[in-house]
Amino acid sequence: MHSSSRTHPIDADEALKLGLLKEISNDPKVRALELARQLAELPSVSLASSKTSLERTLFDNMESCLKDEVNVASHCFAQSDAALGYAHFAARKATTPRLGHDTKDVAKGKIRDLNTALSSSVANYPKRPFFRFGGRGATFQQFDIAVGALAGGLRKADIAPGDRVLAMMRNSVEMACSWMAVNRLGAIWVPINPELKSVTLKTQVIEDASVFVKSPDRAGPQSFSNLMDLAPPVTEPVIVTPATTSALLYTSGTTGKSRACVLSHEYFLLQAKALIDSCELRDSDVLYCPFPLFHLDATALTIVPALLLGAVAALSVRFSASKFWDEIRATEATVYNYMGATLAITYKQQPNERDGDHNVRRAWGVPLPNFAQEYEQRFGHSLLTLYGSVESGLPVFQRLGVPSPQGSCGRVRRGYQIRIINEWGDEVPANTPGHLLIRSGHPNAMLKEYFGDPAYTASAFRNLWLHTGDLAKVDEHGNMYFVGRDKDVVRRRGENDNAKEVEDEFFCHPDVVVAAAYGVPSQLGPGTEDDLKLAVQLHPGSTVTEDELWQWSATRVARFQVPSVIEIVQDIKRTPTGKLDKSAMPLVGGKWFDIRK
Incomplete structure (x- = not known):
């Protein structure tokens, strides 16, 4: 840890907010003793090897730890009495990991498998x-x-x-x-x-x-x-x-x-x-x-x-x-x-x-x-x-x-x-x-x-x-804020269509159970970006048509979000976790509309 002492320390509260520290030790000396105890429970290997392994485990971002805590721990391990301290703790019986109802043992590293x-x-x-x-x-x-x-x-x-x-x-x-x-x-x-x-x-x-x-x-x-x-x-x-x-x-x-x-x-x-x-x-x-x-x-x-x-x-x-x-x-x-x-x-x-x-x-x-x-x-x-x-x-x-x-x-x-x-x-x-x-x-x-x-x-x-x-x-x-998958954004007419936003709009329609929006090759030819297609699953008995859905959407969403093609389907395939499986969606089929009107 001697390299840590050459870095510039940062405020403890700030380090905690940034996620550089898991916790702030109330007493650096107590923290050092905890490290020594854990070192004693390791297999019988060289002190240097154990020290390095333990430091890497306990100090994820050593350069960002509090200077006093690092220095005290470094002193305990690296100074001339380190061998004596190690022998003292090694003589103690290692505690058997026990799981508490608050799972603090996991946080403390006792249960890690x-x-x-x-x-x-x-x-x-x-x-x-x-x-x-x-x-x-x-x-x-x-x-x-x-x-x-x-x-x-x-x-x-x-x-x-x-x-x-x-x-x-x-x-x-x-x-x-x-x-x-x-x-x-x-x-x-x-x-x-x-x-x-x-x-x-x-x-x-x-x-x-x-x-x-x-x-x-x-x-x-x-x-x-x-x-x-x-x-x-x-x-x-x-x-x-x-x-x-x-x-x-x-x-x-x-x-x-x-x-x-x-x-x-x-x-x-x-x-x-x-x-x-x-x-x-x-x-x-x-x-x-x-x-x-x-x-x-x-x-x-x-x-x-x-x-x-x-x-x-x-x-x-x-x-x-x-x-x-x-x-x-x-x-x-x-x-x-x-x-x-x-x-x-x-x-x-x-x-x-x-x-x-x-x-x-x-x-x-x-x-x-x-x-x-x-x-x-x-x-x-x-x-x-x-x-x-x-x-x-x-x-x-x-x-x-x-x-x-x-x-x-x-x-x-x-x-x-x-x-x-x-x-x-x-x-x-x-x-x-x-x-x-x-x-x-x-x-x-x-x-x-x-x-x-x-x-x-x-x-x-x-x-x-x-x-x-x-x-x-x-x-x-x-x-x-999650905006969407990189591949779930359809680039059309210079605008980025977020598929989820379009799906959310159509979910508000009383006849729609679920809708899936995705890109299909444009009718204008290759190199002209994509067109937006919407597959829609309706409630049983619904008589709404693709034309009615398209007219409805034209009054609710931005012009670039209005689908170019709508297809009413019996079912929309989902993954076992309930996500819409857009990799299985058909690229052909459905009714095309002229969104330039």
Whole structure:
């Protein structure tokens, strides 16, 4: 740390606001002793090696830490009595990591991998309910027993640390067990969409996957039930580090090719802790998620928070507007997750006397619709929103109790930094849309890489910033606004059409269930930018026509936002997480209109 003493110190409060510090120590000497204790718990390696490793772990941005704190810690480690101090603390018995209901152990670094998190949860509250799905339930202890049994079968099938294990199953207790069982062996869980077929499936199956875990209702030498009975259970997990890869999760691929993100054990814990803190989750909560386990929301943001809190994770097979509230009531959910068009579809259901008959106190997700206030009043609970992705984690979140401007997804969380730049890489002024860049000082807070694609990884992290592919803006108060995907903006007649804004306008039409706006090749020929097409799904029995929808839009939106072509469709395909799948939208078809009139 001696190099830190040559830097110019900055004010502690300012460092905290900028996200350069996780906390301000009340007593630098106490902080130094904490570092020494953690050093004593490391394996017996050289003092210099331990010191360097510990500094990197505890001081994410050493040059920005308080000068006095750094100097005291440096003195304890680097001065002549360091060896004596190390020997003193090394003689102490290392404390066993124990999980508290407030998850402070995660923040303090005692629990930094999923294996330890599960073991601690089982030790702390074995008989508590942990999992609810389809009328079935499992306590933490029952879940752990199933994980051990499956891990035994996988080990018998020669699964070893670092192997990639493909899981192609619908949501179930067994699917969740497969994740923890694979990680218990030090292997990597690769969940993929069970509905994939043909070419798309081929591109997502990792060629070197070690075993194919089939659905529990299918027979075969590697079916779930056979693996559970194949060998004695594995009760002791393989030792892993916080950076050990836990899983590969695919991006949603709504505007292009899906890519596998390499995610560490600690990544999942950090995202869960962020959600717990931002939503003020409790150990008494039942966390309901209608999205699949091959997605971040059901894994890092439902199962893991429940694991850390001793709460309940309640999953559904898939999102269904007609069954949504019935499942929430059946699972006794107190917090649920929304995404994509799910709130819009739910809100379009006919109001009934049971709208307020539930235990929900809060819901979180993206995007927050423009009818959020009406939704909250109708269903009697608050809505929170954020900005996040598989790649970045949760860098932006609304703050409870702090008024948030309309359209904002919150402010940057401590430990993250964002930049909004133009096409030349220059930062733009406040309230100016641009390309969103993100980075974090927390180790393992973001993806490690895109699997098997070093060139794309290098491009995404050019200049040491994650280029998200999203457009956003930040106001003068630090509130961030998501504008849209870079590929979700249609360049037409010199104007940028934001697809989401057009979709929001058409959602206000009483006959429209959902609408998808996207670009199609212009009839004026190649090189003339794109035209805006709108696919519209109507309520059953509606007789509204494309002409009537076009005339209606011409009176409500800016001229450049009026669609060139409208097509009424029976259904709009969505991803398993409820997002509109625009990569599957037809480029031909529909009725064209002359927007020059």
